[in-house]
Structure formats: structure tokens, C-alpha cells
Amino acid sequence: MEKIPSYFYVGSKEIRTRVHKEYEGYKISQIEDIQRWIENTNQAVVNEHLIATFVINEQAELLISDRHSEHVMCAGGQAVLSAGEITFSFEKEKIVVSEISNQSTGYCPKPSSWEIVEIVLNKLEIEHPNAFTSAFEFRYCVVCETKNLVKEEVYECIVCGSDLDLEWNIHKMKPN
Ligand SMILES: [Zn+2]
Structure with a gap:
């Protein structure tokens, strides 16, 4: 099997x-763990939806945290295979993933990291x-050293225009 690329942390020092053991993400090994995490951490489910922070760690495990927590804390400071936001929805008796993104400015994973996310799900x-x-x-601007989130396929630095x-x-970028 081809080695799955991992992403090191490039967010703020x-x-x-x-980063602390206490704030690491909750490991989801089976669907029931999601319900357990919701109860243990008193998550508020609004209109049958719940958004959480997620990472896929280098062991290809899904870890989740409160949506306001940083990916690097969820990952315990380690590199990840993917990271972003995950939305759980509650349909009758079932929990499903209704939305998911790679939105993590701490790790900036490629859209293609979906492959490992899908395997895990x-x-x-x-x-x-x-x-x-x-x-x-x-994208990283090599001229002014700014991290950019590319919008509408305009590959131009938001700070210096390069x-x-x-x-x-x-x-x-250098790992932080
Ligand atoms: Zn720039």
C-alpha cells in the first residue's frame, strides 16, 4: 500500500x-462512541445536528473534540492524516455524517486527504x-510567508498579491 501522506502542524506556536493530554480528542472506534462523547462532554445537539472538530491521527483513527477546540489539541500535538470539521446528524435512531470538510488552518490538509477519511468512516x-x-x-506564499486559503480558484496571495x-x-513551511 502506498504511504498515506501526513501533515505536520503549521499553526501558531x-x-x-x-496541547495537553487532557484536551486530546476522543477516539471513535465505533458509532456508539459518538453518543458516549456527546454525553460525557455535554454537547448541545441543535436541530438534530452537531458540529465537531476532527482529526485522523497517524494510526488512522478518528478523534473528535468540541468544535471550538483547535485541531492540534485534538491531535495531541501530533501529525495527522487529515483534519477538519465534521457534522453529525441524528436521523431517527441513527447517527450519520451529513457534512465534513478539510477546514484546518493548523494542518492545511489537501482535499485528497478525503481518501483516508473515507476509509476510516x-x-x-x-x-x-x-x-x-x-x-x-x-497555499503558502513563499514571498511574504503567509498561509492562504484559496478562494474561487484565485491563486494570488491575499497579503502581497504574489x-x-x-x-x-x-x-x-516549517513545522511549529
Ligand atoms: Zn504573499
Whole structure:
């Protein structure tokens, strides 16, 4: 099997200092764990939906945290195979994944990290979309060293206006 690319943390150093065992994401090994996490952490389900922070760790496990927590804390400071936001929806007696994205400015995973996300969700046997419902393109501006979220396929740095690489290039940043 081809090695799955992993992503190191490129977010703020200050946030990284807050990484602590206590704030690591909750490991979801089976669908029932989602319900357990909701109860243990008193998550508020609004209109049958609940948004959470997620990462896929390097062991290809799904970890989730409160949506307001940072991906790097969810991941315990480790590299990840994917990261973003996940929406659980409650349909009758069932929990499904209704929306999912790669929106993580801490790790900036490629849209193609969906592949491992799908493998993990399939293993959990949870219903899910067949791609990221929102897929983000992150680029690093090598001129002014700013991280960009590319909007409407305009590959131009939001800060200095330089052309951005067409290919994903976040690996050019230094790990924090
Ligand atoms: Zn720039």
C-alpha cells in the first residue's frame, strides 16, 4: 500500500503550547462512541445536528473534540492524516455524517486527504457523504510567508498579491 501522506502542524506556536493530554480528542472506534462523547462532554445537539472538530491521527483513527477546540489539541500535538470539521446528524435512531470538510488552518490538509477519511468512516460503518462537502485549498506564499486559503480558484496571495503555487505547498513551511 502506498504511504498515506501526513501533515505536520503549521499553526501558531502559542496554541501549540496549550496541547495537553487532557484536551486530546476522543477516539471513535465505533458509532456508539459518538453518543458516549456527546454525553460525557455535554454537547448541545441543535436541530438534530452537531458540529465537531476532527482529526485522523497517524494510526488512522478518528478523534473528535468540541468544535471550538483547535485541531492540534485534538491531535495531541501530533501529525495527522487529515483534519477538519465534521457534522453529525441524528436521523431517527441513527447517527450519520451529513457534512465534513478539510477546514484546518493548523494542518492545511489537501482535499485528497478525503481518501483516508473515507476509509476510516467506512470502517466505522457510519453513513457519510462521498467526498468533503466543503473542500479547501491551502497555499503558502513563499514571498511574504503567509498561509492562504484559496478562494474561487484565485491563486494570488491575499497579503502581497504574489502568484501562489498551483500545487499544494504547505510542506514548504516549517513545522511549529
Ligand atoms: Zn504573499
